[in-house]
Amino acid sequence: MKVSGQEGTYLQYYKFSGRRDDAGDKRGYIKAIIDSALEREDLKGVIEKYLREIWKRGKEGIT
Numbered sequence: 001m002k003v004s005g006q007e008g009t010y011l012q013y014y015k016f017s018g019r020r021d022d023a024g025d026k027r028g029y030i031k032a033i034i035d036s037a038l039e040r041e042d043l044k045g046v047i048e049k050y051l052r053e054i055w056k057r058g059k060e061g062i063t
Contacts, residue, residue, distance in 0.1 A: 021032035034051075037043040 019035070021028065021035065023029040023032045034047065037047045
């Protein structure tokens, strides 16, 4: 496979299954950490509770 029309330049790839997180920026990093924490049984309940508290605070207005 040629890339950018340059002779001798090839693309390598790896096909995988599952979720892929992009932690290249602050938003992606935070989302990846939250998603990973929600997959862990030892953290799931604590994180869900915290997210509910944040959601409730946002609806009421942060003071």
